[in-house]
Each structure stands twice: as structure tokens, then as C-alpha cells.
Amino acid sequence: MNSLRATDGGIVARLIPIARTPAGIAVGENRQEARVPLEGLFDWIDRTFAPEDEHAFVASIRDLELLARIGWESAFPDDFDEGSVLNAEDLPDDVAEGLAHPPVTLVQCSACRRLCVNGEFAWKDKQLCAWDYHAQVFGRRGPWHEGTYEERHFETLPACAYVAEPLLVELGVKPVLMGVDVEETTARAVVNAVLQADPARPYMAVRTAIGICVLREAPAPSEAGA
Secondary structure, three states: OOEOOOEOOEEEEEEOOEEEEOOEEEEEOOOEEEEEEHHHHHHHHHHHOOOOOOOOOOOOHHHHHHHHHHOOEOOOOOOOOHHHOOOHHHOOHHHHHHHOOOOEOEEEOOOOOOEEEOOOEEEOOEEOOHHHHHHHHOOOOOOOEEOOOOHHHHOOOOEEOOOOHHHHHHHOOEEEEEEEOOOHHHHHHHHHHHHHOOOOOEEEEEEEOOEEEEEEOOOOHHHHOO
């Protein structure tokens, strides 16, 4: 909020959405407003920012009481970043780091409804969070491929912003080539050289922001236990 001066019996709290992703915090560009009665401000804070929530953060009640007493007010910044936060020292490190980057468009994951960055992970015309994208695309039912790719296969490779190695570990998937960022013909040749060396195992090439990655499918439970 940028004002503790009551108008029409209340103050306006501006809510800025954030998304927690494997790559860090992403701050949303859209804002919501909530009008809160000044006399009920601290009850609203207790309900909204639960003390047991380790990700909740708010200025000290003492500071807020002082600011309310003097009718503090400041213009809401056009560009919201860490320098715009009065109690920046109270911010969790990951949130402060997120504020250092430009805001982005956030959407809800089609599978789990958590907030995620629009366009980073899309599969079958649905926006997904990184967790659900990895589970669906790099899981057992994903588009795994045995042998080398034909030219037509390269035209329909899965594409996403990045591959999160910790999520691959959870799936048992192994990255064998990360980010071939060279001329397309050369990249395709490198990918096929990797696949040709082990034609009996399922692999998957994926386009990311750092180039084409190659993943190896997790072994079947019977193989893993052998």
C-alpha cells in the first residue's frame, strides 16, 4: 500500500501477484486493489499475512501504527521494484531478487492452477507451470524417440523456456546434452550424433532459450531395480 491516509473510511491495498518457479520469483504486471477499513487494517493483515506462513512478509505493526498516525502517503510508482518498497529489508531474498527483473504476465496453470509465467511452458495449447509441464512432457507418456530424428521431427520438438534439472531428477530423467546454441543444421547433426550412439534407448530433444537439449528417458522400474 502507498497510503495510510483514510478516504471514505478506508485505505487501498494494492496486491501484486508473484509466481514461484524453479528459476526464481516472477513478479506479475497486473495489480489488484482491496479497500480495507483503517480501523480493521491490522486484523486484515493478520488474516492475509499469517505469521506461520514463512513466505508472508509485512512491515512491523509499530511502523504501520506510526505511519497511520501521521497519515503517510506516497505516489504509487509506475515502475515497481525493490527501491519502491519502504521496508525492503523485510523482503525475503528471493522476492527481492524477483523485483530486480521486469514484471511479466502471469497466468494460472491449466493443471494445478498455480501462477506461472505466460508462454514459458505451453503444451497442447495449454499454459502449464514448470512442474506440470515436466511431469506431462518428460514423464512416461511424453514424446520419447528411439533412434535418430528425421528432418520432420525437428519441426515439432517440444519447446519451453528452460529445463529444470531438479525436476528431471524427480522423474529419473537424465539430461545428456544441455543447450546446443549453434546454427540449426549443426545443432541437428550434434543431436543425431548423440542419439545414434545409443539407438535402443528412448531420448527426447527439446528446444529451450539456450538451444536444443537432449534428455534420456528414465529406465523402466524393472530395469531400475535390476
